[in-house]
Amino acid sequence: xxxxxxxxxxxxxxxxxxxxxxxxxxxxxxxxxxxxxxxxxxxxxxxxxxxxxxxxxxxxxxxxxxxxxxxxxxxxxxxxxxxxxxxxxxxxxxxxxxxxxxxxxxxxxxxxxxxxxxxxxxxxxxxxxxxxxxxxxxxxxxxxxxxxxxxxxxxxxxxxxxxxxxxxxxxxxxxxxxxxxxxxxxxxxxxxxxxxxxxxxxxxxxxxxxxxxxxxxxxxxxxxxxxxxxxxxxxxxxxxxxxxxxxxxxxxxxxxxxxxxxxxxxxxxxxxxxxxxxxxxxxxxxxxxxxxxxxxxxxxxxxxxxxxxxxxxxxxxxxxxxxxxxxxxxxxxxxxxxxxxxxxxxxxxxxxxxxxxxxxxxxxxxxxxxxxxxxxxxxxxxxxxxxxxxxxxxxxxxxxxxxxxxxxxxxxxxxxxxxxxxxxxxxxxxxxxxxxxxxxxxxxxxxxxxxxxxxxxxxxxxxxxxxxxxxxxxxxxxxxxxxxxxxxxxxxxxxxxxxxxxxxxxxxxxxxxxxxxxxxxxxxxxxxxxxxxxxxxxxxxxxxxxxxxxxxxxxxxxxxxxxxxxxxxxxxxxxxxxxxxxxxxxxxxxxxxxxxxxxxxxxxxxxxxxxxxxxxxxxxxxxxxxxxxxxxxxxxxxxxxxxxxxxxxxxxxxxxxxxxxxxxxxxxxxxxxxxxxxxxxxxxxxxxxxxxxxxxxxxxxxxxxxxxxxxxxx
Amino acid sequence: xxxxxxxxxxxxxxxxxxxxxxxxxxxxxxxxxxxxxxxxxxxxxxxxxxxxxxxxxxxxxxxxxxxxxxxxxxxxxxxxxxxxxxxxxxxxxxxxxxxxxxxxxxxxxxxxxxxxxxxxxxxxxxxxxxxxxxxxxxxxxxxxxxxxxxxx
Numbered sequence: 001x002x003x004x005x006x007x008x009x010x011x012x013x014x015x016x017x018x019x020x021x022x023x024x025x026x027x028x029x030x031x032x033x034x035x036x037x038x039x040x041x042x043x044x045x046x047x048x049x050x051x052x053x054x055x056x057x058x059x060x061x062x063x064x065x066x067x068x069x070x071x072x073x074x075x076x077x078x079x080x081x082x083x084x085x086x087x088x089x090x091x092x093x094x095x096x097x098x099x100x101x102x103x104x105x106x107x108x109x110x111x112x113x114x115x116x117x118x119x120x121x122x123x124x125x126x127x128x129x130x131x132x133x134x135x136x137x138x139x140x141x142x143x144x145x146x147x148x149x150x151x152x153x154x155x156x157x158x159x160x161x162x163x164x165x166x167x168x169x170x171x172x173x174x175x176x177x178x179x180x181x182x183x184x185x186x187x188x189x190x191x192x193x194x195x196x197x198x199x200x201x202x203x204x205x206x207x208x209x210x211x212x213x214x215x216x217x218x219x220x221x222x223x224x225x226x227x228x229x230x231x232x233x234x235x236x237x238x239x240x241x242x243x244x245x246x247x248x249x250x251x252x253x254x255x256x257x258x259x260x261x262x263x264x265x266x267x268x269x270x271x272x273x274x275x276x277x278x279x280x281x282x283x284x285x286x287x288x289x290x291x292x293x294x295x296x297x298x299x300x301x302x303x304x305x306x307x308x309x310x311x312x313x314x315x316x317x318x319x320x321x322x323x324x325x326x327x328x329x330x331x332x333x334x335x336x337x338x339x340x341x342x343x344x345x346x347x348x349x350x351x352x353x354x355x356x357x358x359x360x361x362x363x364x365x366x367x368x369x370x371x372x373x374x375x376x377x378x379x380x381x382x383x384x385x386x387x388x389x390x391x392x393x394x395x396x397x398x399x400x401x402x403x404x405x406x407x408x409x410x411x412x413x414x415x416x417x418x419x420x421x422x423x424x425x426x427x428x429x430x431x432x433x434x435x436x437x438x439x440x441x442x443x444x445x446x447x448x449x450x451x452x453x454x455x456x457x458x459x460x461x462x463x464x465x466x467x468x469x470x471x472x473x474x475x476x477x478x479x480x481x482x483x484x485x486x487x488x489x490x491x492x493x494x495x496x497x498x499x500x501x502x503x504x505x506x507x508x509x510x511x512x513x514x515x516x517x518x519x520x521x522x523x524x525x526x527x528x529x530x531x532x533x534x535x536x537x538x539x540x541x542x543x544x545x546x547x548x549x550x551x552x553x554x555x556x557x558x559x560x561x562x563x564x565x566x567x568x569x570x571x572x573x574x575x576x577x578x579x580x581x582x583x584x585x586x587x588x589x590x591x592x593x594x595x596x597x598x599x600x601x602x603x604x605x606x607x608x609x610x611x612x613x614x615x616x617x618x619x620x621x622x623x624x625x626x627x628x629x630x631x632x633x634x635x636x637x638x639x640x641x642x643x644x645x646x647x648x649x650x651x652x653x654x655x656x657x658x659x660x661x662x663x664x665x666x667x668x669x670x671x672x673x674x675x676x677x678x679x680x681x682x683x684x685x686x687x688x689x690x691x692x693x694x695x696x697x698x699x700x701x702x703x704x705x706x707x708x709x710x711x712x713x714x
Numbered sequence: 715x716x717x718x719x720x721x722x723x724x725x726x727x728x729x730x731x732x733x734x735x736x737x738x739x740x741x742x743x744x745x746x747x748x749x750x751x752x753x754x755x756x757x758x759x760x761x762x763x764x765x766x767x768x769x770x771x772x773x774x775x776x777x778x779x780x781x782x783x784x785x786x787x788x789x790x791x792x793x794x795x796x797x798x799x800x801x802x803x804x805x806x807x808x809x810x811x812x813x814x815x816x817x818x819x820x821x822x823x824x825x826x827x828x829x830x831x832x833x834x835x836x837x838x839x840x841x842x843x844x845x846x847x848x849x850x851x852x853x854x855x856x857x858x859x860x861x862x863x864x865x866x
Contacts, residue, residue, distance in 0.1 A: 073811030208817075211747075211788065213749075217752065344812070345812075393751070425755055
């Protein structure tokens, strides 16, 4: 048994008798260490203290768990509950899961992003379950007048084997509430897990397949108004004049409001508002500089790669000497376009700004930041603002930004009515916060003995934050290495897009390494293993990735895919470390009618302990599909500051026919979970490009791949 | 505005809406049937799929005036207890991730199985090509249709 002995604070787990009878175990995630419980006297007190993060056990045995993090399809409501139920020895059929509202007093890191929820909460969720189990066992032992050590808990029952006595959790809930809360509770050994690692179905399945109102766009409040905003169509422009007379005259329109660079139409239904908005006559003018086009960006990329004022992100050895003495130099450039997140549920939020406070309801990945920004904007204290988190119809990073939440709140404060702000799909695709466009120049030096002696990567991003990940592999494995970055500031807004930066960089790097391996006459898998062996035996500078874990996924991928042993298919390899997990992929391509067709992708993930095997497979398979879809088809281009694509007829997303077979596997190494929402996506583009090279001899260096001539052959 | 007499999931409704209002927004804003989803508004993503006289239709581009006496079925009316073979298969296969597109996927699949109870893989792909799943749950959507087709 592993025991949690850390953390003596007692104010995180809250136990009480429910007013209706039963055990209430509240817990929160306020500290990095797992939580330790404290008894509280009753539920009302708990509510007054804001403890609405809890699991409760009712007298009928129903266990209710509040899930704090926004659910956008990463299946967090199921996996969080599984972790608690595992340690609690709960009867899973009696577990109910509810989405918690925003509550920064009770919850920590109540956000969805960075593949971080399970790693962050793993130990505190286990402790919460184990603590409740301890108290239930103690309550039963007291009742039977036997030592607790003779009792066991299983499937929602406490059992005394010697006497054959049994009591259900429901019948013990009231007495358990009176038990002194333990400081250190033992946690289960992973070999005893019965729920963790199994396939457990999404707790929301029934609601989803019957069309229940789960999402923000489904929210309705009697008397609410509907609103759409016309934003500038081109980045870098601002409103010059507005003529809203025709729009105002339309049936169902209540008001047209101009604020900041927005013209909002407020009315009685979505359709009426949408129709009226089309009648707005708005003139725009340049807001300072020149609105940019994609052709400008191409020139900017070239110029910055050649002459940019770069920042050195990592430097090892003497790069200049390595390249001066090279027998062969390989140099390639890789470019990726802007991408829209386009979650299926467009941006929307409900806001009601009243004199006494604000009510916010809707889909957001960052509820705390959204509330904080609303508070600042309206000058209303945060404790007067409630935020209810609905289910999110996808996020992919778009809903880490809260621009649409603040818009809704500002508009409600102006029109003094409850409003639901809706972005159309066109608003979503043209409205910004994109995956930044990037370009990379890689160079490799190979000496006369055939050794890789030098490596350079210079990245340019448009509002990318930082376009490089300088401490990732292969850094540490090459004597002379230089990673540089340079940025271009643009009026086009960007944001985190699932696996920020690595969603393209991984492709570029893994495709370039394939070029280097080919030039050196090495097998791509062996080439990477050799580099890792070098990094292990004689590291160059600091190593910030786990060499053994990376080797592990590489070897398992080679084994599962029959790497190098298959006839009739062309295989491509890729491996990447992102966030805190490792994924290797092998793509298989065949030629059909002269064109390469992706038939299968093996994806081997090391994300530490797999909590829900079903959910984990979803993340890996979905990540591969997402990675392949955007590598193949994703492209958002600009003309004079305006996006040239505005809906799914011109902005292509992957569809069922385009999807290859995907075979996921997981490394079972017993380490604590390291996250899986993003890490399966980055390696896919590289695996696909490398397999296409194998099949066609053609290197794909720009996305989307579909624009390459090899897909246009007839 | 005119009043339209609609038959939806076997019930009669009389919304008072402009005649060019797409059925999608009548369902969502005026009748409270929000299981049918808005995704693109131009019949490209399939999230808004309903049945009109048993045929899968994109409700985001169907004006309410064109519905007339047709029988409309939405996800809420696909089965009385959420136990249509596809709905149970969706649970069995654990299809959904975010779940937003799934009502449209289910309605498209239900229309397919009604016409063709035992479709081939290719027929499934062809029928489902108009429905986007941004989470990439296509493998499980495909599998669940196969599972359901075995139960019919």
